[in-house]
Amino acid sequence: MHISILGGGVLGVASAWYLAKSGHQVTVIDRQSSVAQETSHANAGMISPGYSMPWAGPGVPLKAIGWMMQDLAPFMINVKELDGYTLSWMMKMLANCNAKSYEINKARMLRIAEYSRDCFVDLRKELNIEYDARQQGTLQLFRKQKQIDALQKDIKVLKELGINHQALDMDGCIEHEPALANVKEKFVGGLRLPGDETGDCFKFTTELAKECEKLGVNFMMDTSIERLNESSGRITSVSTNNGTVKADAFLCALGSYSPQILKTVGIKVPIYPIKGYSLTLPIEDESRAPQSTIMDETYKVAVTRFEDRIRVGGTAEIASYNLECPEKRRASVDFVIQDMFPGATDVSKAEFWTGLRPMTPDSTPVLGGTQYSNLYLNTGHGTLGWTMSLGSAKFVSDIINNKQPDIDPEGLSIERYV
Known part of the structure; x- marks a missing residue:
């Protein structure tokens, strides 16, 4: 399956890694000239479950x-x-x-963050990535x-x-x-x-992107995403300043800019x-x-x-x-x-x-499917995108692959806002 990932920050690149490992053809689209040039570039560096x-x-x-x-x-x-x-x-x-909302939201956040820390441990066993x-x-x-x-x-x-x-x-x-x-x-x-833990998110994302390229991931940089196009309950393509990109499935990992693109197909997400x-x-x-x-x-x-x-x-x-x-x-x-x-x-x-x-208003990211059968989300992580990066990417990859995720999906999708 050809999957187009919108966004070349740590969430988009980590998602590309897991999806490419599971056998998919992956294209990452981003407006910058290289990965991790926006929110992932110089964050505090904390991986803090x-x-x-x-x-x-x-x-x-x-x-x-x-x-x-x-x-x-x-x-x-x-x-x-x-x-x-x-x-x-x-x-x-x-x-x-x-108090009630705080306890619910905190449990959801910790579920992702603790899982993500385990994913970091597993990735270090598999790859020798230098990221301080x-x-x-x-x-x-x-x-x-x-x-x-x-x-x-x-x-x-x-x-x-x-x-x-x-x-x-x-x-x-x-x-x-x-x-x-x-x-x-x-x-x-x-x-x-x-x-x-601690680490340089920019270094990590850059090095992981190199590993993704070894698996055949195509990075379509210097490409501004303009809108999603839909027909009969599916996303058919994404329009960019460099033409239209078609794929079998699409993953939005555009961080703060996710609402602007998602609203082109009628999805409102409070980010x-x-x-x-x-x-x-x-x-x-x-x-x-x-x-x-x-x-x-x-x-x-x-x-x-x-x-x-x-x-x-x-x-x-x-x-x-x-x-x-x-x-x-x-x-x-x-x-x-x-x-x-x-x-x-x-x-x-x-x-x-x-x-x-x-x-997001509840500080929990928005992960998983949408009303469109082939559009998925990995966005809305607030200050914890680096902390939750690998766990969120692995979770969404499993959803796309129709696999049972390793953690409970309750309350993590956009459904909680519908």
Whole structure:
């Protein structure tokens, strides 16, 4: 069967890998000149099943107001970009800010994320891909005692879900991240998730694409997707600036841009582009650099160690499809790397980047089939596309192949929005 995959990010390339391995002829279409040039290019680098929790939860609206009022705001709304679609999406998200929805959504997210981590283990056994991978966990760092006091609720959830975790005092944090000894007056403790991993998503996607090419996958780059075409309940082709592409089946992995293409065949999917920023910096002093990933809970900024670089990612901005990269948005990520790891790097040498995270109102991706018998979705992963990438791709590949997926499909398809 010939399958056309729309989107050349980590979700599209991972899907191509599994589908090509199962014997299909695969074409990947993307508007960029090479893979992983948009959201997959410079994300925070965390593969964090233990951190897979919905944005929408009890008390989040009030917390969001507090975050916006901070000097170094981790969350902001660009009022110039507010429109009907944005407001509609925000209302849907607010509808999920209750205890019942939070528990349902969290269970769905963790189901995919934990499965995806297993898929990463399996893939490393099969392929020798170099992507600055480290399996040393995530350390959620707390600057205030009240954050420690509120920790028991999170620990209770982790215990119920069987997620390995360690509550650490200051000395325990320094044991796992020795460079924190230089700033021990800045924090009071942490929560370590030893099952989490790190890695450069761009490197991974690029190397996996090479493996896909060995299996015969065709990458149709510099090709803008304009619309899907349907007839008699099936998608017949996709129109692009380079002509019409026909296939037996189609998989949409276009992230934040999925709604724009899907609406051409009458499918409405509530995915919104949440804007994020990152810095990538060379390591200047190894002794002052992190070993894995630190999540600064106060500023919602992740500091992730690659081999000879540090990636600092944070900020959630509601700004529609605005891809401007104003210098003032560097404030929180600049501050955290200099405050927690002074001397580790030189911020003047940083590569500043912005990308759009495709977020659903319930934070769970949209996976599987649609009302069209040969159109499938692998999109809407929000900030966890890298974390959930292989698991989502394997799951959707099994659906396309009419195989029983390894995880329960309940609540993962677009049906939950119909």
